[in-house]
Amino acid sequence: MNRQARPFAALSAVELAQAIHAGDLDPETLARACLDRIAEREPLLKAWAYLDPAEVLRRARELAKRPSLGPLHGVPVAIKDVIDTADMPTDHNSPLYNDHRPGADAPCVETLRAAGALIIGKTETTEFAAAGRNPCTRNPHDATRTSGGSSAGSAAAVADGQVPLALGTQTGGSTMRPASFCGAYALKPTWGTVSREGVKLYSLSLDTVSWYGRSVADLDLVAAVFGIGAEPVPPPPVAGLRIALCRSPEWQVTEPSMRAAFDRAGRALGELGAGISMLDLPDAFSRLSAAHKVILFSEGRAAFLNLYRNRYDLLHEDFRHRVENRDGFSNEDLVAAYDLSAQCRMAFDGIAADYDAILTPSAPGEAPVGTGPGNPALNQIWTLLHVPCVNLPLWRGESGLPLGLTLTGPRFADRRLLGVARAIEAALAPEM
C-alpha cells in the first residue's frame, strides 16, 4: 500500500488496519493524524460532542504496545452520543443528560474494543436520536448546509476524513440520510443483528445500530466484527447482476438532482451488462410510512414516559407530544401497523429474492441549507421492513454535493448485499 502518497484522511479503515497490522503505521501516529484533522475542521463542522485528545493518545500508545487484539487494532472509531461509553459521557444532546456517565460500555462498543478499536470520542446527534434538539453539525462539503440527522456527527466525521469509522443508529432514516448528505458509506444492518443494549431507546421495533466507513469493504469489516454472516461474499461480476430500480412509494419527495442520479446509476449499470428492471412495490407498501409513524410514536410513548414523569421541565416538547399521544393513535392502530409491517416483511423477502440488489434513493436530494435533519421518508419503510441497507455515496447533485443511493435486499442478506455493493462501487466509483 502506498500510504505516503495519500493523506490519512483519504485512506479506508481496511487500508489503515492493514498498515497497522503490517507494522507500517502505529496507532499513535494515526490517532494524531485524526486529532489534527479534527482540530482543523471542528470549528467549522462541529461533529463532536466529546473528545479528549490526551486520553485518545494515551489509549493509542497502549494499543501500540500490545499484540493485535483483532481486525480493528488501533483503528479510530467515533461513537454516536446516544450510545453508552464507560470512559466518556453520553449526553444524547439532551439537557436531561448533561455529562451523564453510564456505568459501562454499550455491548456494541465493547465488541469494537475487543476487536482492537480505538474509541476516539462521541459525535453529535439529534436529541435521543429521535426529535427535540437538532445537532449543530455542518455539512463537510458546504458548511451552510446540514449533515442531516440524527447521526449527524458520525456521518460528517467519516465523510470529512476525521475518522475512518463511526457508529450511528437508525430508527427512521438517521443513518442513511446523513450518509447521503455527507457522502459516506453506511450500513444499516438487518434489525436485531447487533445488540441495542446501552443505546438510547426510542422504538424497540425500529432502532438499529449502524455504521459509517470510507468504502464498502470498511462496512464489511465491521459487519464481520459483529458476527453478521459467516464470511465476506466476494464481489460478483457486474455483468449479469439482477438489479431492480425501486422508486419507492415515497418517490414524490425526490428532487430532480436525485432523480437524475438514480437514472444515471441505472444506465451505467445497464451499460456494464447488469440486468436492470423497474420494481413497483405492491400497494400495501404505500401504507408503510404511516405505519412507521404509528409504531414510532406509540413505542416512543413508552420510551419517554419516565422522563415525562420525573423530568418534565427539561423534556423537549416533541417528547411530551409522544408521551401524551397527541396524535391519538389507538392500540388498534398500533396492532394494524405491526401486522402490516410483518406482512410486508414476508412479501418483500419474496420480491427481493428475484434480484441481486434493489437500488433506491437514500435522500430526497442534496443536503438542504441549515441544520435540520432533512426528510426521512425514503428511509423509513426499509427500517420498518428490517432489511439491510447500504448507502453508496457515488453521485453528485447540481450544487456539487453528494447524493447517495441505497442498496437493499431481503432480511439477513447483509454480507451478500455488501458483496454486490463492492462490485458496484468498483465499477462506478472511478467514474464519479
Add this chain to the structure above:
Amino acid sequence: MNRQARPFAALSAVELAQAIHAGDLDPETLARACLDRIAEREPLLKAWAYLDPAEVLRRARELAKRPSLGPLHGVPVAIKDVIDTADMPTDHNSPLYNDHRPGADAPCVETLRAAGALIIGKTETTEFAAAGRNPCTRNPHDATRTSGGSSAGSAAAVADGQVPLALGTQTGGSTMRPASFCGAYALKPTWGTVSREGVKLYSLSLDTVSWYGRSVADLDLVAAVFGIGAEPVPPPPVAGLRIALCRSPEWQVTEPSMRAAFDRAGRALGELGAGISMLDLPDAFSRLSAAHKVILFSEGRAAFLNLYRNRYDLLHEDFRHRVENRDGFSNEDLVAAYDLSAQCRMAFDGIAADYDAILTPSAPGEAPVGTGPGNPALNQIWTLLHVPCVNLPLWRGESGLPLGLTLTGPRFADRRLLGVARAIEAALAPEM
C-alpha cells in the same frame, strides 16, 4: 380498612397505598415491617441479591416527610437484579457483573420512583434472566422446593409477604412460572408497553418487564402507573363471561395436579354462570415453541457477543452456546420463526376476540424440589405472541403448594383482562 386485624404481610399494595394516603400508615413503619419480615425469612428463602436496610429506612423517612408523589407513595417495591438501579448494584447473578453500578435507573424504575415507590432492594434471578447460574431462592411454601426462574426472588418476596410489589421480567416463562410456583399474582403485559431500556438484553422480540402483586388490583395499579390503557376496567359479572379453556399446544407437560386445578377452575366458573368453551388452537401454534427457541437463541447470540469476545473466561457455558450457535440455527430458520410468530399473533387476536378471557396453565404443576427454574413450555408461546398474561394463584396441588392459571387475551387487552381477572378472583378466591 381494618389494618390492625391483619399483618402487613397479608395486605395488598392497594390497601397499603390507601392507608398511607389516608395517614393511617407511615412509609417508615411499613418499610420496617417489610425489613423485619425479610430479616426473619431471608436465611431460609434467599430472595435478595442486595438490600441495605439503613438506606431503605432513610428513604422511607424522606418519603414520609414530603407530599404524595403519586399512587405508589411509600409502597415498597423490589426490583429483579437484571434491572438497573442508580443507587444499588445490578449484578445479574453473574460473576461478570460483581457489584456493577449502572449510572442511572432503568426507565421502569424511574417511573415507579416518580409515582412515589420506595425501591427496597434487588431480588435474585437466573443469570441475565436467561440461563447460566440458577438463583438460590427457595419456595416460600416449602424451602426444599424451587421458587422457579428467572424472576425467583421477586415472586418469592411478594408471595412470602416480604414486599407488596416487585418487578420481574419474562422472555420465556420467567414471570408466570415463578408466580405459579410461589403463589403470587403477576402480570406480563403486552410486549412493548413498558420501556425495556436499562434491563439486561437477552431477546429483543421477547424480553418484557413484568410485575408481581398480592391481588389483581395491585397488578392494575402498576399497569396504570406505566400508562397501560386509559382507565381501570370494572370487573364484569362472572355470569355471562365467555371463558375459553385452552390446554395449549404444550399440554403434554402438565401434571395431574395442574390438570385437576384446570378442570376445577372451569367447573367453578361454569357453575357461576360463565360460558365455558374448550379452545384448540390451530395447528400452526404447535410450532411456536420451536420458533421461540430459534428466536431466543439467535437473538441471544447478538446479545452476549460482547461478553464472549471480551470476558470469555467468566462467561457461562450456556451463553457461549448461544454465541457459537451450537444448535446451528440459520437465518432462514430465524426468518421463518419471525414470520410464523407474526402470523400467529394476527390469528390469535382474531380467535381471542370471541372470548372475555382465555384460561391456560401457568406451569406444569407444583414447584419441583431443588433450585432449578422449572419448565417454561406453557409460557413461551404467550410471550412470543406478545399478549398480556395474568397469573391467578388461586389453586393448590396435592402437596399443598400453589398452582396458577394464566388469563390471556389479545394484544393490548391488558386492562380489560385485569378487569376480568378481578371478577374471577373475587368469585373464586374465597373458596380456595
